[in-house]
Amino acid sequence: MAWRNALSKSMQELRIHLCQASEASQGVREFVVSNYAEMKKANPHFPILVRECAGAEAKLTARYDFGAEKSVSVQGANSATVLSKLQELIKAGEAMPKSGE
Template sequence: MATWMKELSSHLKEIRFLFCQTSPLSSSTRSFVEKNYKDLKKLNPRFPILIRECSGTHPQLWARYDKGVEKSVRLDGLSEEQISKALEGLVKLGQGGVPKA
């Protein structure tokens, strides 16, 4: 288990996964959430991990930091490993305090 996964609640206020329930573009995102949600919640039990499914939505990952600052990453065409790296990048962005809007 990656060390940064334990740091979600230390550096972020919430994360949101947005994706389509059936779209091939969202298949890696759906798979990532199915495989990793349980471990992420186990390591960060009180941390909000929101999953929003909507038909026709392009896969995205949103991170909310202190003071309402939000950053997003488009996940179209990314593999599960690349999605993990994107989430890790958002966590590391929050390590230095509130990112610039």
């Protein structure tokens, strides 16, 4: 659960790309349904952008300070794997330089 609070501390924005109907995006859809409300509650001013498009590749994109971005594919992943990939993005952001430092 601590990862929810780490979102706004390690990155500037999180984008979640998925297809509304494809089997390959099922895990991402499940992750969003079960975690979005709690993520927003823990980070009310943090932008979490869910982008749906027919046929889109399921992926997570984190934007960090100084415009750096990192994307990871979660195509065909289950909800637990999506969480694991998000935690990797959070950890990567913690190691990056911050604009307020």
